[in-house]
Amino acid sequence: MNLELSLIIPLYNRPDEIRELLESLCLQSDSAFEVIIVEDGSSLKSDAIVDSFKDRLKLAYYFKPNSGPGQSRNYGAERAQGNYFIFLDSDCIIPADYIQSVKSFLAAKPVDAFGGPDRADASFSPIQKAINYSMTALFTTGGIRGGKHSVEKFHPRSFNMGYTKEVFERTGGFAPMRFGEDIDMSIRMMKEGFSTALIPDAYVYHKRRSTFRQFYKQVHNSGIARINLYKRHPESLKLLHFFPASFSLFVIFSLLLMPWTLFPLSFLGFYFLLIFLDALRQNKSIFVAILAMLASFIQLFSYGLGFMKAVYRRLILGRGEFAAFEKNFYK
Incomplete structure (x- = not known):
């Protein structure tokens, strides 16, 4: 052609x-x-x-x-x-x-x-x-x-x-x-x-x-999108897509346990240390690597919340699609 x-x-x-x-x-x-x-x-x-x-x-x-x-x-x-x-x-x-x-x-x-x-x-x-x-x-x-x-x-x-x-x-x-x-x-x-x-x-x-505020909105909507896609294409939902929601629940669980134990938070600390080292290797900047930890947290936590919100509203309550943070839907 x-x-x-x-x-x-x-x-x-x-x-x-x-x-x-x-x-x-x-x-x-x-x-x-x-x-x-x-x-x-x-x-x-x-x-x-x-x-x-x-x-x-x-x-x-x-x-x-x-x-x-x-x-x-x-x-x-x-x-x-x-x-x-x-x-x-x-x-x-x-x-x-x-x-x-x-x-x-x-x-x-x-x-x-x-x-x-x-x-x-x-x-x-x-x-x-x-x-x-x-x-x-x-x-x-x-x-x-x-x-x-x-x-x-x-x-x-x-x-x-x-x-x-x-x-x-x-x-x-x-x-x-x-x-x-x-x-x-x-x-x-x-x-x-x-x-x-x-x-x-x-x-x-x-x-x-x-x-980071704009980024939070973007990835939150991406979490919602994953359930919208599941409604159209059930086979598209993979185990990997549950990771951000699991991460969000683990963060909440870890914070609730803080008065008694910091053990769950140590896992989060190790995970973000890996992110820091990998981001440092890729960007050759300590400042960017620090920001990458924050960006990664926002991405996973916000996506996870959007995912769980969509599961509740669309799969449990059986409602249709709902409004995003930005009504024009641009990412």
């Missing part, structure tokens, strides 16, 4: 982020691609910023009422001219050889869909580097977010995900879910028999959140 790439980016109230992302796309070693920006009902519009790049990129900009990132990706895909769609989050910076890496891989091993990993750029703040560690480390996520040695079958995620036009036409694109729409899309692709692959060299620099 002659690859014609369409990069589709949903956008909500992040003009500074889209500027950085477009600047990185201008530096690609292979410039044969189009970019489609779908502004999802933002109050802080980015049309002027996008216009300033139209002489350097093949660029299309659309503004639509707010409906969430999944439906905005579908909106962009419906208007794309290419035959292979790549979805990127607005808080990503794209390395210069990204497009070339994707094309080289797909030329050697054609697949219907792919995903790529994420990394922390040297320009990221210490908090962003710590959050990146907690979201990708073996000690926290088990390496399921795009590492080379994932412990479960790799599911492409929407911050760095691509699939053919045929996939979009047969699946209908992203479902109108509140959370977890990207993993749902990956599962449905696999059920349809489409081939998927991880492209290790097609990584992006993913900023995620810049404060």
Whole structure:
């Protein structure tokens, strides 16, 4: 297949982020691609910023009422001219050889869909580097977010995900879910028999959140998403997904036992020492390693609370999906 790439980016109230992302796309070693920006009902519009790049990129900009990132990706895909769609989050910076890496891989091993990993750029703040560690480390996520040695079958995620036009036409694109729409899309692709692959060299620099408060909200919603996914795809729930909830319960249990014994807390201390040493090895910074312990605690505890809340509301009480911290559902 002659690859014609369409990069589709949903956008909500992040003009500074889209500027950085477009600047990185201008530096690609292979410039044969189009970019489609779908502004999802933002109050802080980015049309002027996008216009300033139209002489350097093949660029299309659309503004639509707010409906969430999944439906905005579908909106962009419906208007794309290419035959292979790549979805990127607005808080990503794209390395210069990204497009070339994707094309080289797909030329050697054609697949219907792919995903790529994420990394922390040297320009990221210490908090962003710590959050990146907690979201990708073996000690926290088990390496399921795009590492080379994932412990479960790799599911492409929407911050760095691509699939053919045929996939979009047969699946209908992203479902109108509140959370977890990207993993749902990956599962449905696999059920349809489409081939998927991880492209290790097609990584992006993913900023995620810049404060721990924002990060708490993000991972809390991810915990909710896991039960939403279970309702649609019961086989998707793995033993690993219970770890954050078990961690949260163990922390609460340990604190309740503090008047009598500190023994449970010693296990937590050893666990976070391992995280500190691993984060120090990866980032070569004591400060980032300290922040990585805090980020890892927030990630596991908040995800666990969201997971348990969703179990209670959706599985025990039998209620439907419920509101997130941010009603627009952007991660």
